[in-house]
Amino acid sequence: MNLALKAAVVVFPGANCDRDLACALKAAGAQVSMVWHKDTDLPAGLDLVALPGGFSFGDYLRCGAIAARAPVMRAVADFAARGGHVLGICNGFQVLVETGLLPGALMRNAGLKFVCRAVALEVGGESAFTRSYARGARIRLPVAHHDGCYIAPPETLAALRDEDRVAFRYAQGDNPNGSMDAIAGVLSANRRVLGMMPHPERAADPALGNTDGAALFSGLAGLALTAPC
Amino acid sequence: MKARVTVTLKPGVLDPQGAAIAQALHALGFAGVQGARQGKLIELDLDGDDPAQARAQVTAMCEKLLANTVIETYAVEIV
Numbered sequence: 001m002n003l004a005l006k007a008a009v010v011v012f013p014g015a016n017c018d019r020d021l022a023c024a025l026k027a028a029g030a031q032v033s034m035v036w037h038k039d040t041d042l043p044a045g046l047d048l049v050a051l052p053g054g055f056s057f058g059d060y061l062r063c064g065a066i067a068a069r070a071p072v073m074r075a076v077a078d079f080a081a082r083g084g085h086v087l088g089i090c091n092g093f094q095v096l097v098e099t100g101l102l103p104g105a106l107m108r109n110a111g112l113k114f115v116c117r118a119v120a121l122e123v124g125g126e127s128a129f130t131r132s133y134a135r136g137a138r139i140r141l142p143v144a145h146h147d148g149c150y151i152a153p154p155e156t157l158a159a160l161r162d163e164d165r166v167a168f169r170y171a172q173g174d175n176p177n178g179s180m181d182a183i184a185g186v187l188s189a190n191r192r193v194l195g196m197m198p199h200p201e202r203a204a205d206p207a208l209g210n211t212d213g214a215a216l217f218s219g220l221a222g223l224a225l226t227a228p229c
Numbered sequence: 230m231k232a233r234v235t236v237t238l239k240p241g242v243l244d245p246q247g248a249a250i251a252q253a254l255h256a257l258g259f260a261g262v263q264g265a266r267q268g269k270l271i272e273l274d275l276d277g278d279d280p281a282q283a284r285a286q287v288t289a290m291c292e293k294l295l296a297n298t299v300i301e302t303y304a305v306e307i308v
Binding site for chain 1 (some may be wrong): 294
């Protein structure tokens with residue numbers, strides 16, 4: 001039995017965090033394959049599909065809108081429907097809301113500026129992604145986005161709160177984009193799809209000056225022990 | 230045949246770009262501007278000459294790609 005996490009990182013034209021994401025997953029012990037956006041199938045026996053940050057298709061039409069309709073996303077949606085774990089970071093989060101795998105939408109930052117800095121976050125939302133963090137832990141991760149303002153109808157926000165599906169929340173006074181309820185990352189109803197604007201892969205190596213993101217990837221390594229989807 | 234699709238944010242959805250436009254217009258002395266909303270216009274060149282069919286097709290395009298119906302509404306005009 002192979003105990004390494006089997007992960008695929010989807011590469012869209014304009015993605016720029018795909019290799020960083022693969023590095024962070026490999027550092028946590030994962031076997032990583034890169035999957036091209038035109039592929040119609042995912043490798044067999046995957047534990048995780050990861051959608052990277054960047055500017056897929058130049059952010060044309062709406063951030064993530066074109067990537068969400070790429071051929072590979074049908075396979076990703078099927079994988080999620082089978083109970084597979086999917087992680088979308090930054091532009092990957094935008095792709096996940098555009099596909100409908102996560103609720104809500106990500107809009108232009110309230111301050112209209114591209115924000116690139118580290119923000120303080122609170123960890124919540126019981127999941128494979130957050131299990132290596134203490135509940136309520138305060139961490140710092142970089143954000144780098146122009147369209148990260150999370151919005152959702154009041155009933156969706158209430159469900160996210162009541163079902164403990166806010167995996168990451170901007171700490172009080174550190175909401176960089178005007179997101180409703182200071183939401184930085186949300187889980188799907190089955191808790192297996194996570195979208196988040198902050199970049200854990202940019203804070204997962206001591207050489208980068210911050211390792212607060214490493215626990216997300218080490219937590220995912222435990223998925224290798226479960227049956228692949 | 231051409232179609233013109235106007236995509237706008239739903240009422241109530243915060244539009245910081247529209248707010249910035251209104252603010253800039255006020256700064257230019259257009260005091261009568263009560264608010265501004267920014268949207269987008271998409272023009273399509275289409276095969277065929279049946280307006281009803283074109284409208285149905287463009288509506289499907291809006292639902293599938295051109296608008297994010299979580300936050301946006303759209304209007305289709307066949308010209």
